[in-house]
Amino acid sequence: MSLATGRLREERKAWRKDHPVGFVARPRNAPDGSTDLMVWDAVIPGKSGGLWDNCELKLELTFGDDYPVTAPIVKFKPILWHMNVWADGRICLNLLNAEDGTWHGKWQPSITIKQVLLAIQELLDNPFPAGARPEVQGMWEKNRPAYDKRIKEEAAKYRATSDVIEIE
Amino acid sequence: MGTAATESDAYDARYAHCVAAVGGPEVFAKVRRCKVLVVGAGGIGCELLKNLVLVGFESLVTVDLDTIDVSNLNRQFLFRKRHVGMAKAVVAREAVVAFNPLCSVEALHANIKEPRFGLAWFGGFDVVVNALDNVDARRHVNRMCLASDVPLIEAGTTGFLGQVFVIRKGETACYECFPKATKKVYPICTIRSTPSEPVHCVVWAKELFKLLFGDAKESMLFEGGDDGPDASTYGAACAAVRGAPDAEKALGAALALLCDGEVRKQLSMDKYKTAKKTPDPLDGAAVAAACVAARAPSRNRTSADWDRATWTVDECCAELADVAATLAGGDRVGSWEFDKDEPDAMRFVAAAANLRSRIFHIAPKSLYEAKGIAGNIIPAIATTNAVVAGLQVAELLKLIRAGCVLGDGGDRPSVGSVCKYTYCLRDTTRRGLLLQPTRLEEPQATCYVCRKGKVAVALDTTTTTLRTFVDVVLKRKLGFVDPSVDKDGSGLFESEDERLAANLDKVLADLPAGGLGDNAIAEVADFASTGLELDVTIKHKPEADFDEKANPEKVLVLTGADATADPLREAAAQLAADKPPPPPASEKRAADDDAAPRRSARV
Numbered sequence A: 001m002s003l004a005t006g007r008l009r010e011e012r013k014a015w016r017k018d019h020p021v022g023f024v025a026r027p028r029n030a031p032d033g034s035t036d037l038m039v040w041d042a043v044i045p046g047k048s049g050g051l052w053d054n055c056e057l058k059l060e061l062t063f064g065d066d067y068p069v070t071a072p073i074v075k076f077k078p079i080l081w082h083m084n085v086w087a088d089g090r091i092c093l094n095l096l097n098a099e100d101g102t103w104h105g106k107w108q109p110s111i112t113i114k115q116v117l118l119a120i121q122e123l124l125d126n127p128f129p130a131g132a133r134p135e136v137q138g139m140w141e142k143n144r145p146a147y148d149k150r151i152k153e154e155a156a157k158y159r160a161t162s163d164v165i166e167i168e
Numbered sequence B: 001m002g003t004a005a006t007e008s009d010a011y012d013a014r015y016a017h018c019v020a021a022v023g024g025p026e027v028f029a030k031v032r033r034c035k036v037l038v039v040g041a042g043g044i045g046c047e048l049l050k051n052l053v054l055v056g057f058e059s060l061v062t063v064d065l066d067t068i069d070v071s072n073l074n075r076q077f078l079f080r081k082r083h084v085g086m087a088k089a090v091v092a093r094e095a096v097v098a099f100n101p102l103c104s105v106e107a108l109h110a111n112i113k114e115p116r117f118g119l120a121w122f123g124g125f126d127v128v129v130n131a132l133d134n135v136d137a138r139r140h141v142n143r144m145c146l147a148s149d150v151p152l153i154e155a156g157t158t159g160f161l162g163q164v165f166v167i168r169k170g171e172t173a174c175y176e177c178f179p180k181a182t183k184k185v186y187p188i189c190t191i192r193s194t195p196s197e198p199v200h201c202v203v204w205a206k207e208l209f210k211l212l213f214g215d216a217k218e219s220m221l222f223e224g225g226d227d228g229p230d231a232s233t234y235g236a237a238c239a240a241v242r243g244a245p246d247a248e249k250a251l252g253a254a255l256a257l258l259c260d261g262e263v264r265k266q267l268s269m270d271k272y273k274t275a276k277k278t279p280d281p282l283d284g285a286a287v288a289a290a291c292v293a294a295r296a297p298s299r300n301r302t303s304a305d306w307d308r309a310t311w312t313v314d315e316c317c318a319e320l321a322d323v324a325a326t327l328a329g330g331d332r333v334g335s336w337e338f339d340k341d342e343p344d345a346m347r348f349v350a351a352a353a354n355l356r357s358r359i360f361h362i363a364p365k366s367l368y369e370a371k372g373i374a375g376n377i378i379p380a381i382a383t384t385n386a387v388v389a390g391l392q393v394a395e396l397l398k399l400i401r402a403g404c405v406l407g408d409g410g411d412r413p414s415v416g417s418v419c420k421y422t423y424c425l426r427d428t429t430r431r432g433l434l435l436q437p438t439r440l441e442e443p444q445a446t447c448y449v450c451r452k453g454k455v456a457v458a459l460d461t462t463t464t465t466l467r468t469f470v471d472v473v474l475k476r477k478l479g480f481v482d483p484s485v486d487k488d489g490s491g492l493f494e495s496e497d498e499r500l501a502a503n504l505d506k507v508l509a510d511l512p513a514g515g516l517g518d519n520a521i522a523e524v525a526d527f528a529s530t531g532l533e534l535d536v537t538i539k540h541k542p543e544a545d546f547d548e549k550a551n552p553e554k555v556l557v558l559t560g561a562d563a564t565a566d567p568l569r570e571a572a573a574q575l576a577a578d579k580p581p582p583p584p585a586s587e588k589r590a591a592d593d594d595a596a597p598r599r600s601a602r603v
């Protein structure tokens, strides 16, 4: 009944009407047989022809009571080896940052879940050096061949198998 | 002289000056019989109750959950030192009844969100006046007043600033028409790498406190995976502080990494290439040494000056080491939650924020200032409370004079044309005013709360299945095509969600998330293009109380005023008039008016 659940209901409707191919986003199962509207599970497919081609990457979106005033917390589960993914799985992406006066914060209440997920898909192949994961960024800067090899190994872990959430 | 004369004398002596002031004897008669609910008996509530009884409002109910704290006494002037620990509502009632013995005030020491304060209860008042201090309770009262169609006079203050406005279903914007931030969450990049304001440093310090003494994995500063902290960063050093026999030394090592090594690492990655200023790491070795050399006994921490002083780096290290030595071995390690009122936790956060500020060229703050930032404290000002409470009574009198409250049943003007949204300002306007009245906004089409219709449904929650609820109540009677059913933050049904299909055969009371029992609200939205949204209040009515012939489905949809009245009595009264079974489900909208959601008639 709050603004947050009202907006999430709109998002569910919009998603059901139309969502990008290969993407999944929906409220999580709760143990009692209901669904938890404030936590969503999502799957993002890697772009075809890109580094993560044919991968299915799982994420968790946690919405606060004051969503959409504040951005959801979006984490990769499991944590992705990526320059813009903090060691705890959170994604360092300006779209998800509040206006903070220093950085490129630009979360806005009008941003939809679809836009967030598409931006993350874009980020997968186009990382930017921002200091979120020093060990990844260090390798990217100093030893590109090792980095490229590691990315290939990481991507191999996420290649589509039967062990993924069923795609609607 | 007879009793009547004495009463009349008392009346004249008390009210002679009020009658003209409120707009004549007719209005004043309404003032006396107006049933007013005052939600909250704290800062604004004390002022409000005093104002109301002195103007001549004689029928009041006040609800407050709190007991009186010493810190309330400077502004909640109905309370004295001897009342500390007693219920606010009860003490406030005693005080204002003494001001005007003709009035009747019922005091309830309770949470306004309790189910016993349902729609019927709210509907029993002519007007509700809010004197609350939190968003959560305000939202709740807003929704109850919308659902029971009772005008609400809302007010709030923040330091010198305040506002007063009136909410009426369908006529003005509601409390939730415009989204507001309840708490500020800072993006992880700002806190970890690019702080620019003192508050960013305080948040960082709170996260460090959590990393060291609380649930480390929940801290924004945690580095590592599920199997533990990352040894390559400061993570392992921070973890080592817990339970260390010499916590000062372990903390010194962790701080050296956080204030020096980590900052250099970020600098080396050109993280700050585009920033206006670059951070200056502290001297890690000096920080580590200061922690170990700590605990100088000469310092007097208890003096008020200490709280208000800006500590040096060495003094911060001493404070941090002292707190670490005190907390690191305790039982609460791993579960500490920062609380600004716990002196050790606050000392730690103030000192850590100070160190962090120095690195990023932000003015370091005293403990006293840091506490204000950490608790987001803006001091409450008695004068502002008094001003807004006065304005609330002024708006209430306008409502009565215009017939919006206790009207004669004929046409009445809309609340939006009668009342104003008034801001209390800190600085005068160009015209020298501190109060700025503006037009009340219209209900917003985008509002998820007030744009929705509301109906109540009487049925037996222990025998009616969710399937019957969806097929008969929602589809057939209310005209939904593809409804989803939620309760609070939980989804119960959605046609394309196979995970929820098992719920269809459960009876309403046994559904997940606490079930849809008596007085529960089911939030229903149509995923089809109708876009219809409704809050359906469930009223439990035992199966045996339905007339099998007149109402074989044993479901009764109550709308408008019916929904707010006593459900059982209303249901019984309507039972006789109940119509034959509605048309088949193919019909998109219910045929009988009673079943279709609609706005209730105006008073």
Ligand SMILES: [Zn+2]
Pocket (backbone or CB within 6 Å): B173, B174, B175, B176, B177, B178, B443, B444, B447, B448, B449, B450, B451
């Ligand atoms: Zn609204």
